[in-house]
Amino acid sequence: MADLNSAQQAAAEAGNGPQLILAGAGSGKTRTIVHRIGHLISHRGIAPHRILAVTFTNKAAAELKARLSQLIGDDGGGVVSGTFHAISLRLLRRYAEALGYPRSFQVIDADDQKALVKRILKQANIASDRLHPSYLRGWIEHCKHAGQTAEQAPACDWNGVDLRGLYHTYQQQLREHERMDFSDLILNCVVLMREHAGIAEALQRSFDHVLVDEYQDTNPVQHEWLTLLCTGHRNLTVVGDDDQSIYGWRGADIRHILEFERIWSGAGTHRLEENYRSTAAILDLANAVICKNEDRHDKCLRPTQEQGVPPQWKVCNDEYDEARKIAVQLNAWCDMGYAWQEMAILYRSNRQSLALEQILRESSLPYRIVGGVGFFERLEIKDALAYWALLNRCGDGLQLLRICNRPKRGIGTKGQEQLAALLSASGLRAHEWLDVVADGKAGGAAGKLVPIARLIVSLRDEIGNMPDRGLMELLERSGYLQSLQAMGEIEAAGRIDNLHTLQRYIELTMEQELTPVEFMDRAALLQSGEEDSRDNENTVTLMSLHRAKGLEFDCVILPGVEEGLLPHQRSLDDGEAGIAEERRLLYVGITRARRQLLLTTARLRRLFGETHYPLPSRFIKDMSPAILQHDMPTPQPMQDESEAGMGIGSSVCHPSFGEGVITDFEGAGDAIRVTVQFRKAGIKRLMLKYAALQAV
């Protein structure tokens, strides 16, 4: 406890009952939560396995475990910790049968989920311009986040389509495939507790204390999950920062943290406002941005570090110019003695990584991109896992259909439909049915599967009880590896490389004596790169702002601080709430930085083959040049600035060119010539005297 300041200590030692810990960015949140767990164990005599610690990401869960082992040793002493999804899945494995699912059900990933929704719409003869698959998927997700099953969902008519009915069909199909989607993991846990008092009581009795990290990002169904679990002892400790709530689109409701004290009567509240991470200059900027938001717990980050150098804002010509300026800055930081791994580029949209990647590669700067297509989402990995699951007697129909024609075995759409029907009629699990196929007794299109079925069945005998064996042989002898070659040599080499990585991963994981089903769970829940060995490599990190939550770097660059990108175009539809969340996103980005911070804006940005002329983000206005150094060629104010209310960065309106922003000027008096970046008309240089510009 000696490591803690008084606020942290009070939070860590707080007594029973609901506790709200409002922890600003960089205020030692994880340290406090770890010490609270340590305190519960060593001072209050709570058994470690009766403490449940919930996080949102696998990375945060791993971090928590590591810090716990550091503090109390012994592998964290048996504290139960994991993401909402991982813990839910663990519970469902035990109780799935109460929901009418076999215990061996699998998780469906985003890709297969999308394909399923499409198939349902096709079967129902609904064209995508009438109801878009992604809209339906989104609507169903939305219901699930709100805790509504297909029966409880509100009736909703969309262009004459009954959405609730389709939700129902979707759930039926999932059930037929013995699959749950990500949201089901949480919702089904809640349903389990709602409908089975016995199970609910058993779960409530399993834990004495529940702690939740990043509480600002809980959605209603997660809230109910916690409520059901903590009914009785009410020992719920939540840690979070309403200013960092950035998952509204995933159903997160910021009111859970704003109104915690009302929802949980008698709750203790603790505020951690001392920031140990960033320089005072960076915190000034962060505070200036976030204090403009209205619905928030009133608090302010207090610096403990030195003043530091002022953050900078650079305006660039286009995304390539931006990337080049970024490369120059990274090199400059390197010369100052910062390591590459202490630098990060955090963007709003993953698409922004394209130009950055290109320029960084040309500049021979070491970088790595976090995010994008995850390891377990790759085509060859999904194929291989499908083979592996069938080999290890846990593969389902979706997996059989996935590999039935890879490599080509002459089974097209019709053949696959027939296979699905045959499998369903057999009443067997897909992996069991393979035995029938191998005997040549399945008939129809299954005839084409006889060789592969025989291969699998014979390999099963060979590997016996060793799930880490046989995969590569199966891929080789089935002709799968050969079929990859059709993609071209280089591409195939990369994919085969991935398959070897998978093989190593299987061997490594199987040392922990997991069952094949448990292994598949891990693959389903694990995001790529999170626990990658590449974490240790000395490279600049590129990732989305969302992914950066919870991380910190000495040097941070936030590219694309523009209208349309930050705030994002799509967020504007949500009005004030949308803008507020975008502002928090910028706040999260700023507070990732310890020492150095650079914001950039491009005057021209090409997106989807179209050219845009974005204006600087509205948030720039909240960061005065006193706290954000504007990097402009001529930083003096214009003579008539006070009179016309204009200067560099001012938004203006022109009678024919429309809206724009002043990016530069030259000359003086009547001869002032301004450079204006118009939203639609592009860059124009105009005589201020005659241009009839109006300040907006």
Added chain:
DNA sequence: GCGGACTCTCTTTTT
């Protein structure tokens, strides 16, 4: 059923 060429869409963030 397959493969090639063509068209068309769809572009925020993730467990």
Added chain:
DNA sequence: GAGAGTCCGC
């Protein structure tokens, strides 16, 4: 501008 979807001839 790329990836997915569709059509068509073999």
